[in-house]
Amino acid sequence: MKRILAVLMTIALLCTALLCTAxxxxxxxxxxxxxxxxxxxxxxxxDAFNAMQDKYVxxxxxxxxxxxxxxxxxxxxxxxxxxxxxxxxxxxxxxxxFAAAGYIEPIDxxxxxxxxxxxxxxxxxxxxxxxNAKTFxxxxxxxxxxLFYRNDIVSAEDAEKLISGAYTYADxxxxxxxxxxxxxxxxxxxxxxxxxxxxxxxxxEYTAGWTDVKGGLEAMKAMVSSSAVPADILNYAEGETxxxxxxxxxxxxxxxxxxxxxxxxxxxxxxxxxxxxxxPGGSTVGGWLLGINKxxxxxxxxxxxxxxxxxxxxxTQATTGGHLPGYNAMLTNEEVIGANVMLSMTGFQNAxxxxxxxPVSAEYSKTADAIINAGHAFLSGxxxxxxxxxxxxxxxxx
Numbered sequence: 330m331k332r333i334l335a336v337l338m339t340i341a342l343l344c345t346a347l348l349c350t351a352x353x354x355x356x357x358x359x360x361x362x363x364x365x366x367x368x369x370x371x372x373x374x375x376d377a378f379n380a381m382q383d384k385y386v387x388x389x390x391x392x393x394x395x396x397x398x399x400x401x402x403x404x405x406x407x408x409x410x411x412x413x414x415x416x417x418x419x420x421x422x423x424x425x426x427f428a429a430a431g432y433i434e435p436i437d438x439x440x441x442x443x444x445x446x447x448x449x450x451x452x453x454x455x456x457x458x459x460x461n462a463k464t465f466x467x468x469x470x471x472x473x474x475x476l477f478y479r480n481d482i483v484s485a486e487d488a489e490k491l492i493s494g495a496y497t498y499a500d501x502x503x504x505x506x507x508x509x510x511x512x513x514x515x516x517x518x519x520x521x522x523x524x525x526x527x528x529x530x531x532x533x534e535y536t537a538g539w540t541d542v543k544g545g546l547e548a549m550k551a552m553v554s555s556s557a558v559p560a561d562i563l564n565y566a567e568g569e570t571x572x573x574x575x576x577x578x579x580x581x582x583x584x585x586x587x588x589x590x591x592x593x594x595x596x597x598x599x600x601x602x603x604x605x606x607x608x609p610g611g612s613t614v615g616g617w618l619l620g621i622n623k624x625x626x627x628x629x630x631x632x633x634x635x636x637x638x639x640x641x642x643x644x645t646q647a648t649t650g651g652h653l654p655g656y657n658a659m660l661t662n663e664e665v666i667g668a669n670v671m672l673s674m675t676g677f678q679n680a681x682x683x684x685x686x687x688p689v690s691a692e693y694s695k696t697a698d699a700i701i702n703a704g705h706a707f708l709s710g711x712x713x714x715x716x717x718x719x720x721x722x723x724x725x726x727x
Contacts (some may be wrong), residue, residue: 356386359630362403363418363469364617365394370650372537374642385630386414396420401522405485406575407432410626415631418469419618421457421686422693428460429691435463435621439632443460450639451655453614453684461690465620468655471645472615473679474530476501477574477582477589480604491606492676494683497605498548498609502633505557508580517557519570520583522549525703527566529687529697530613531583538611538685541727543718545610546707551709574598585615586653589671611685616655630678647694654680690726699724 363371370610375387390413392399400423406413407427419427427433439444445465447455451471456467480488487504489494505517523529536545553562559573574582575596592600619639621631638646643654648668659665660672660681671677680716690696702721706712 331345337572346658352574356382356384356575357627357630357694358628359385359387359415359634360390360413361416361418361634362390362392362414363416364367364392364396364399365651368650368653370646372422374638374645374687375456375651376641377645378637382633383631385627387634391412392418394726398422403427404430405437407622407624410624412622412626413623413624415627416634417467417620417622419620421454421616421618422697423465423469423612424458424466424618424620425460425689426691426693426717427620427627428463432613432623433465434623434625434628435465436467436621436635437464439636440464443636445636445640449657451653451657451681451684453612453686454616454618454655456684457614457686457689458618458620460691466618468633469617469619470643470650470652471655471684472585472610472653473680473684474534474585474608474615475612475677476606476608477584478513478604478606479512479580479598479602481507481602482508482514482580483604488604488606491623491680492604494609494679495508496605496609498552501609502552502555502557505581508556509557513578516559516573517555518552518581518583519559519565519579520552521570522553522563522708523566523569524563524701524703525566525700528579528705530615532609532700533613533685533687534583534610541574541610542721543714545690546717546721549704550708550714563705577619586671587604604673605680605685611683612680614684614686616653684709690727692727696724 371389375389379386383526403417406686415536451468454468454471457724458464469721476491478491509517521531525649535549536542552558569583570584571588572593573579575592592598592603619635622627625631640656643656643659644650644665646663647659647665654660654665666672700721704716707714707717
């Protein structure tokens with residue numbers, strides 16, 4: 330009798346295990362197409378979501394870190410009407426193009442149903458995620474341009490003005506000229522004026538998000554022609570800018586937040602000597618967005634994962650991945666602030682509150698190429714202001 334009971338109990342346990350396995354296997358699979366992550370953050374976020382689910386299970390399709398190649402792979406798939414991917418990680422510049430082509434699903438109704446508003450998220454990211462007055466994505470993790478300055482050189486009065494954001498590019502140029510040469514520096518300010526996407530970001534900021542094309546071009550031309558910048562500023566991209574600042578060559582630097590870490594790891598100056606501030610016309614947003622493949626057979630599950638990753642999951646992205654949170658509620662979270670000291674800086678908080686996006690276009694590459702080429706020609710002295718304004722405004726209007 331005991332042997333029979335033992336056998337029955339064993340059978341019962343096996344049945345329970347099989348049922349549990351079947352239950353897990355029966356969950357709807359959500360395919361998440363995202364670039365590789367050198368940190369554990371993405372996998373931890375996926376694992377956390379899966380652990381709380383009995384209906385969906387997310388599988389990460391690890392894409393290339395070559396953004397151009399990844400974009401082409403996604404477009405090829407979606408053009409063919411494929412449902413291989415449910416959730417898409419997208420560079421902020423792709424969202425308008427994907428939306429115009431009908432590749433991604435609008436999410437306004439889904440957001441309303443779950444009580445989410447665009448104002449709950451990073452403003453620049455949400456601007457990039459909007460097309461034809463509809464929202465198509467939420468932030469995966471944003472990035473933004475900021476002003477670094479030497480707080481051991483810049484006066485307390487000027488630093489206060491910078492941190493508040495209540496200054497102009499003319500003010501910044503005057504400060505760069507004023508402080509140039511102090512404490513062993515040779516340049517006043519460095520930024521990205523090289524032909525390429527980095528110039529597009531700086532033009533976006535100088536024109537205050539394309540609201541003042543002529544004024545922005547004039548201000549940028551005045552800066553590149555001044556004694557505040559190195560003679561070859563038109564060849565400066567992010568790397569040259571970072572190297573100049575962290576090695577103590579320049580007083581000011583417009584760059585991305587990664588430069589803060591570069592100061593600690595490769596700098597001849599220390600983080601104690603550095604402050605950060607918003608840029609006068611707003612900070613260009615970079616980073617990545619999350620959207621739903623229009624061809625997905627599992628849109629409800631795709632939304633559930635996006636909703637989690639863009640809200641609760643932002644804590645993991647920030648604390649484990651070192652990313653900036655795109656969900657505004659996380660900006661005051663103690664764990665998040667503890668993992669990223671920049672978030673406790675007033676100047677950085679002000680920059681986060683004034684993010685702007687590059688043009689949202691159905692053909693972003695074409696639009697960007699026209700603007701970048703025209704802008705660089707003007708800054709180089711090879712084109713007139715009015716003609717350049719006309720080219721840029723025409724490109725923006727397409």
